[in-house]
Amino acid sequence: MSESLESGAPSFLDQFPAEAKLVRATLWSSFTALILGGLFGIIQTLHRTDILRVMDSSYYYTVLTAHGVLMVVSFTIFFLVGVFTWGVVRSLDRPLVDMRYSWTWYGLMVLGTLMAVVAVLGGFVDTTEMSADVLFTFYAPLQAHPLFYGGLAIFLIGSWLAGADWFRAWYAWKREHPDERIPLQTFMALTTMLMWYIASIGITIAVVVFLLPWSLGLFDEVNALLTRTLFWFWGHPVVYFWLMPAYMLWYTVLPKLAGGRLFSDPLARVVFVLFLLLSTPVGIHHQYVDPGIAEGFKFIAMTNTMFLLLPSLLTAFTVVASMEYGARRRGGTGLFGWLRALPWARPAFTGMALAGLMFAAGGFSGMINAGMNINYLVHNTLWVPGHFHLTVGTAVGLTFMAATYWLWPQLTNKPLFSRPIGLLQVVMWFVGMALMSNAMHVSGLFGVPRRTAEPQYEGFDFTPAFGTMNEFDMQIAVGGTLLFLSLGLFIGNVVLTSLGSKQSGxxxxxxxxxxGPSDSPVVLDNLKLWLGIALVLVVLAYSLPLVSIISRGGLFGPGVGTYPVIIDTFSAVVESVATTGIIETLAQFEVGVIVQ
Amino acid sequence: MSTETPKREIDHEEFDPKGTLALILIYFVILSILWVFMYFIEFLGNDLTVIG
Structure with a gap:
């Protein structure tokens, strides 16, 4: 049974064959990262829950880094450049300016990914010094091989050039259409890229000025707090970078799938402008427990973060209203009865709708993370991975997979291999994530740490107020397994679709x-104005904290050396009799404090 | 993709997203309940997390 029935209309591939080929290449890169990332995901899930340990725990951080980098850098951003290329070309209804240039940025992104991934996988090979067990949050004092930082830098340059490609296409279109409003999908891609350029300032300085020369041995020390702050300068807006292509699909494709049309173009534009303005000056909310940043700066970051809820709530209204419009056109009635009239049998619709539902739950746990006082309760616990598996792991990931069921046939002229398998896949992802993420949140509330290979301790038990730790571990393991199986079904469906025969129409x-856009103020399309305001907000939010950090610790740090994770050295220390005695005493003392 | 024929046409003025409003109100009620729940977990379930 095919998801795509012939409509008689020419597909994206028919209209723009060269661009369709590029989009297919970016999506294949994205799916390759997804498979590998998923494989590392299931390994770590079964390892930390002690269901199945196929490797020594000393490799845990290699697995964790590979999972994080492949999923949230490669999978998401390759999909983003693909879907933005599709959206810009489709909405401008004109080809890209120069395909050689376009393939260049794609090539740079592939090269950068390969370099970073080789450096990370080097952690598995004992005979090489190369490793990059620095996790996705790759700030000092953890240090990676220079290949990792070099790869990241090249990947970033590729993404910047991709953005420039869409700006070039827009400029070319503007010359032909001087008095027209920017088409919505292009507007979304351009505002998102402006946000990305601003966010990149932080990570570029961190990588090029500090981390790369430091890993090359050009200097011995860096200011760890400075690199952390520069990382989070980029590290929060990057979550919106993942999210914005999903928003583009929710705003422009989901209403169509629901049988209707977008409720309000002006509201969609307001939302993307708000994300451009507010995504960056909030990064310090990831550093609530960092010593060395004054509480006042953290409070400002918290206030900005709460403002950031506004565009997400606007989105909830606009997208749900668009779905309701579609449902009522399809004959739905009643206050809630219209929900039954939605096309739940279509995997593209159901996947995106379930992803939106998960995002609503992620919104709540995000508010907890963003509150300064309550953040202390969940900071560095398993709650936090529970949160971002709802947001990037489902709102973004499931939307991308579901959208693929709609987009892929138009990029290949091949109908979807199986709609029932697609439906099973998106529902399985939803159920798996509900189990895994729920158990992660609850475990986190009871203090279970994140980023730990073996969170089972001798002489100490976590004491949940309800349920048992075994139940939570089983939920995580079963949920993770369902996610892995779902991922396999997705990839299988895409591969079998690609092996099918072509159809027209x-x-x-x-x-x-x-x-429509004529209902919205023209000022919304003034990208220079919004870019200027966004930069001012960033200067206001970051100049004083950065000056304070640098004046206290210096640019190159208050004596922080490198910390590659060296298990052997640590083990040797632990094995020495005298030290073991001290550690035991300390451990008993600590357990005593925690129990009290 | 098949182009579906709508069972009825609704124009912009005619469409009143009451169902959306109802769903969003339910979401806000859930958020409020969860916030109250967090109060119990943070302040009544444990000692203070940050001391000194």
Missing amino acids: LGDSLPPALS
Whole structure:
């Protein structure tokens, strides 16, 4: 049974074959990262829950880094450049300016990914010194091989050039259409890229000025707090970088799948402008427990973060209203009865709708993370991975997979191999994530740490207020297994679709919004204005904290050396009799404090 | 993709997203309940997390 029935309309591949080839290449890169990332995900899930340990725990951080980097850098951003290329070309209805240039940025992104991944996988090979067990949050004092930082830098440059490609296409279009509003999908891609350029300032300085020369041995020390702050300068807006392509799909594709059209084009533009303004000056909310940053700066970051809820709540309204419009056109009635009229049998719709539902739950746990006082309760616990598996792991990941069921036939002229398997896949992801993420949140509340290979301790038991630790571990393991199986079904469906035979007329158009761009103020399209305000907000939020950090610790740090994780040295220390005695005493003391 | 024929046409003025409003109100009620729940976990379930 095919998801895509012939509509008679030409597909994206028919209209823009060269661009469709590029988008397919970016999506294949994305899916390759997804498979590998998923494999490392299931290994660590079964390892930390002590269900199945196929490796020594000393490799745990290699697995964790590979899972994090492949999933949240490679899978998400390769998909982003693909879907933005599709959206820009489709909405401008014109090809990219120069395909050689476009393939160049794609090539740079692939090269950068390969370099970083080789450095990370080097951690498995005992005969090489190369490793990058620095986790996705790759700030000092953990140090990676220079290949890792070099790869990241090249990947970033590739993503910047991709953004420039879409700006070039827009400029070319503007010359032909001087008085027209920016088409919505292009507007979304351009505002997102402006946010990305601002966010990149932090990570570029961190990698190029400090981390890369430090790992090359050009200097011995860096200011760890400075590199952390520069990382989070980028590290929070990057979550919106993952999210914005999902938002683009929710705003422009989901209403169509629901049988309707976008409720309001102006609201969509406001939301993307708000993300451009507010995504960056909030990064310090990841550093609530960092000593060395004054509480006042953290309070400002918290206030900015709470403002950031506004565009997400606006999105909840606009997207759900668009779905309701579609449902009522399909004959739905009643206050809640219209929900039954939605096309739940279509995996592309169901996957995106379930992803949106998970995002609502992630919104709550995000508010907890963002509150300064309550953050202390969950900081560095398993709650935090529970949160971001709802947001990036489902709101983004499941939306991307579901959208693929709609987009892939138009990029290949091949109908989807199996719609029932697609439906099973998205529901399985939802159920798996509900189990895993719920147990992670609850475990975190009872103090179970994140980033720990063996969170089972001798002489100390976590004491949950309800349930048992075994139940939570089983939920995590069963949920993770369902996610892995779901991922396999997704990849299988895409591969079998690609092996199928071509058909004509698989194109599907996107209807204009109910309230169109003419209803929105022209100032919303003034990208220079919003870029200027966004930069001012960043300067206001970051200049004083950065000056304070540098004036106290210096640019190159108050005596912080490197900390590659060296298990042998640690083991040798632990094995020495005298030290063991001290550690035991300390451990008993600590357990005593925790129990009290 | 098949182009579906709508069972009824609704224009912009006619469409009143009451169902959306109802769902969002339910979400806010859930958020409020969870916030109250967090109060019990943070302040009544444990000693203070940050001391000194």
